[in-house]
Structure formats: structure tokens, C-alpha cells
Amino acid sequence: MRREVSMEEISDGKLYEANDMVKADCHDCEGCHDCCTGMGDSVVLDPLDVFRLCAGLGKTAEELVSLGYIQFDAADGNILPHLCMRGREESCVFLNGEGRCSIHGFRPGFCRLFPLGRYYENGGFRYFLQIHECKKTNRSKIKVKKWIDTPELKKYEKFVADWHYFLLDVQEVLYQAEDGELIKNLNLYVVNRFYMKAYEKNEDFYAQFYTRLEEGRKLLSLAKE
Template identity: 75%
Template sequence: MRREVAIEEISDGRLYELNDMVKADCHDCAGCCDCCKGMGNSVVLDPLDVHRLSAYLKKEPEKLLEREIALDVFDGNILPHLCMTGPEEKCVFLNREGRCSIHPARPGFCRLFPLGRYYEDHSFKYFLQIHECPKTNRSKIKVRKWIDTPDLKQYEKYITDWHYFLKDVQEVLYETEDTELIRNLNLYVVNRFYLKPYDSRTDFYPQFYERLKEGKELLSLECV
């Protein structure tokens, strides 16, 4: 999701890489769950996020749409996000003790927080958001340890490729007034990359890249 603000306004002014130390460690949150409330539709999910949730909860992606996730428009794309519930708008996965009930399968957005990604030249670096987390006693931790994701180099490549594919989709959507094309392209992305299950018995990434290749070929035809 694009943010039309200067990075200097929302960060400490530094860009971080995986082996850098960043002041993000909130010591297991110590009972705080502020970042799991009032997030609206901002916890946008990528295909791996939905695949992880589906496998962890043993629910087909379409079943997740009944309660746990919802679809909304972001920069022209229709994408899924985590649902918030109740008067406090708590994350649907927050338990009564104020803890995450899906922590091993939590989305990339949650793994990053309070970090964000700054994309440039078909790559990205991390930045520390300074207005988001209320904790004032955070300590330094290595970025790769904080993100806590297997195969980080492969994961970073996937995140980059997915980000720029969505940008290419957006360009097609912004440049056309054909409402049927807009609808069909958005349905294609949702159905092909999110709702069609990935085989949990094999590696996610090769399956994703098969679909990405198909998606890029489709976009090239739409741009002709």
C-alpha cells in the first residue's frame, strides 16, 4: 500500500538491511496489544500471508473470507486484509488475554511492525516508524531476527516481485476506462493468487512464481 508521505516525517531517517541493528524490540510486548487494535483495513495481506493462515487454521482461503479476512480496494487493486472486530476494533485473532492466537502464522505486516519497507530500484530496505508503537523502552535487535521469517533472502525476493507486479497491475487499471477489464483483472488477482489454494505439501515459492509468470503474460497481452 502506497504512503504519500516523506519518509523523514515517519521514520528515524535511516534505512536498514537484514544485518543491521534497529531499536524495535518491545520485549514480547509485555502485555501491550495497541498495534492489534484500531488498524482498520491497513493490515493488507500478500499471497504467502493467506497461505500461512489457511494452512495454520486448516481453512480454505474462501472460508477465511467468512470472518477472518475481508477484501477492499488499495491503490486500485482489490486485496485482502485482516478483519477488526468489536467496539475497540480488535484484530480478529487477538485472544482474551490480548495475545496473538496465530503468532506462528502472523502476516508479514505484523512481523515487520514497527518497521516498514521503502521500495526503490526494484528492491527495498527497512525503516523504523517512529509514531506507531507507544513503547518507549524498546531495545536494539537485528532486523533479520525481528522479522522472524524462514528463507529471508527468498522471502525478500518474493515480496519485491509481488510489490512490483501489483504496481504493473495498477498501471493497467489506472490507464483504462474499461470497467469490465478493471473488474476482470481484479478478480483474476484475487482468485489466482489468493483464493486458489497452494499445495501445503510442497514449497510455496515455486507455486507462486508459476502464477506470477502467468500473470505477467496476461498483463503483457492487456498492454498490447
């Protein structure tokens, strides 16, 4: 999701790589779940997030929607899913009665990253520390890749970047399109092809994703003609 603020306002002024140390470790968030409440529709999910949720919960993408776990809305011009919030505190739907994450082992990338963010440039990205987001004041330094806690990190980072820039290409077509039917069909294509169509659980997610991404890029090329 795009931010309409400067890096100086929200970060410590540094950009980090996966092997860098960053002051992000909040020691298992003991006694705190502020980042799991009041997030609105900001916890946007990528295809791997939904794949993990489906596998971890034993549900289909359709069931995640029907059960009120995720919801599709417009985000920077694209129709994308986000985690649902509920109750007076607008708590994450997966926050349990003890104030802990009930899906921690397969939590979305947004949650793994927090309080870090991503600064995209030159077809890739680096990380930055959001200095106003986490209320914990006793955070200690931890290696970025350990904090993110994601297997096959290089593959994951490439996937994140490729998905981000693909969505930017989709936005470009959407913003320039004058045909309402094209806008509708393109949004439906992204939703159905990358999120709702099930990925095979026993096969490599990334291989399946890149097959779909190549199809999507070809479709965008035709849409630009």
C-alpha cells in the same frame, strides 16, 4: 500500501538491511496490544500470508472470508485482502481474551515487520523504523532479520519485492484502462489466481507462486497491447 507522507515525518532517517541492528525490540510486547487494535483495513495480506493462515488454521481461503477473518477491499487500486477488526476497540479478529495474538506462529508479514516499514526502490526495498507507531518506549536494538522472524529470508524478501512491483504493474493497467470489463476481470484474476486458488501445502510455496506470477505478467503484457 502507499504512504502520502515524507520519510522524515515517520522514520528515524535511516534505511536498514536485514543484518543491521534497529531499535525495534519491544520485549514480547508485554502488557501491550495497541498495534492489534484500531488498524482498520491497513493490515493488507500478500499471497504468502493467506497461505500461512490457511495452513495454520486448517481452513480454505473461502472459509477465512466466510468466517470473517479476512475481507477483500480496494487498496491503492488493487482488490486485496486484509485482516478484519471487530468490537468497540476494533481489535484484530485473532487477538484473544488475554490480549495476545492467537496466530503468532503464522502471523502475517505486516505484523512481523511492525514497527518497521519497507522503502521500495530500484526493484527491491530496504527497511525503515516507524518512530510514531509503537507506544513502547523501552525498545532495544535487535537484528532486523531476527525481528522479522521469517524462514528463508532471502527468498521471502525477493517474493515481497516481486509481488509489490507486480501490483504496481497491475495498477498501471487499471488506471489506464477505459474498458470496465477489463478492470473487473483483472481484479478478479488477481484475487482468484493468487489468493483463492489453493496452494499445495506439501509443495514449495515460492515455486507455486512464481508459476502464477509468470502467468500474471504474460496476461499484463497482453492487456497493455
